[in-house]
């Protein structure tokens with residue numbers, strides 16, 4: 001495992017398990033991941049599985065401080081100015097007294113006020129770090145001066161067919177740790193791509209491992225989702241090899257600018 005130190009000194013593991021749409025498998029998937037060495041779980045109020053994440057962390061027997069837990073403030077709660085109540089509800093569902101990272105899930109109207117509230121919650125100790133998701137450079141800039149904090153993390157879509165380099169550059173220039181969501185492109189076409197297949201053969205790795213490694217070397221933390229024990233373990237074997245420069249370039253050439261998720265400037269929820 002590798003860690004990245006956020007600007008406030010908190011260390012975030014560079015591999016996490018995403019649990020969006022893990023459904024009834026969530027508790028089991030988190031347990032498998034913790035067994036396989038993951039120490040970072042990415043959930044959200046909107047995923048409806050915070051209880052299962054909390055149960056799994058307890059059942060694992062690991063000390064709470066060894067697992068980095070992220071959850072997120074949903075858009076309805078941003079619009080209604082409910083950040084404080086929403087975080088307390090998340091903590092009740094997780095059965096935890098703090099989260100490691102609390103994110104504004106999307107830049108819904110009211111996100112500047114939400115940022116002020118997250119800053120207060122951070123200073124009160126309810127979250128060890130705060131950040132945003134789906135924020136592009138203009139949204140990041142709109143937060144400057146809102147409080148005495150800037151986002152420590154920005155989580156956004158990035159995978160081979162949507163590298164999202166401008167947002168990655170915006171984060172790196174601002175000292176914000178970038179986290180890639182849907183790093184496997186939701187698993188679609190992964191094994192079918194000739195470049196990825198060729199590199200998998202060359203390095204003796206799987207297409208998923210090549211894809212995740214490419215993201216790590218670009219500077220991302222990755223949070224692949226899987227509810228399958230074998231694939232959860234597979235996705236963790238990414239710290240024991242390094243892609244060469246020309247292979248990084250071959251991966252970058254797969255970018256088609258094709259999003260799989262909503263556009264942060266036009267989302268209907």
Ligand SMILES: NC(=O)c1ccc[n+]([C@@H]2O[C@H](COP(=O)([O-])OP(=O)(O)OC[C@H]3O[C@@H](n4cnc5c(N)ncnc54)[C@H](OP(=O)(O)O)[C@@H]3O)[C@@H](O)[C@H]2O)c1
Pocket residue numbers: 017018019020021042043105133134155156180181182183184185186187188190206208209223224225226227228231232234235261
């Ligand atoms: N902030 C946001 O707005 C936002 C949006 C989307 C996602 N996220 C977060 O990011 C996480 C990951 O994104 P995602 O779930 O959209 O997509 P993803 O991680 O790119 O892909 C998940 C899909 O890939 C499959 N898969 C996993 N490992 C594989 C492997 N080794 N080989 C082949 N297929 C594999 C999974 O199937 P199996 O389960 O069957 O293995 C699943 O169908 C989410 O779970 C969530 O925590 C955040």
